[in-house]
Amino acid sequence: PNRFIAAAGWNRKVCIWVDGPSSKEPVHHCLEGHTDDIICVEFCPPSIVATGSYDGKIMLWKID
Secondary structure, three states, X not given: OOOEEEEEOOOOEEEEEEOOOOOOOOOOEEEEOOOOOEEEEEEXXXXXXXXXXOOXXXXXXXXX
16 A cells, blocks of 8 residues: 655645545655646655756655
8 A cells, every 4th residue: 555645736836645544644754846837746655755846857756
């Protein structure tokens, strides 16, 4: 099973939630660093998230 759920977009942030039994879990991580809209997110197990943005950058984030 997956451990995390990620969402990203126009606000230039990546929000990560722990995949838990409660739908009211607080945001586990809110990652900021892109200067334009985020257009893709990919998990790289076990603890890396890669994001790409219209700013031309690919960022790697370590999450735990």
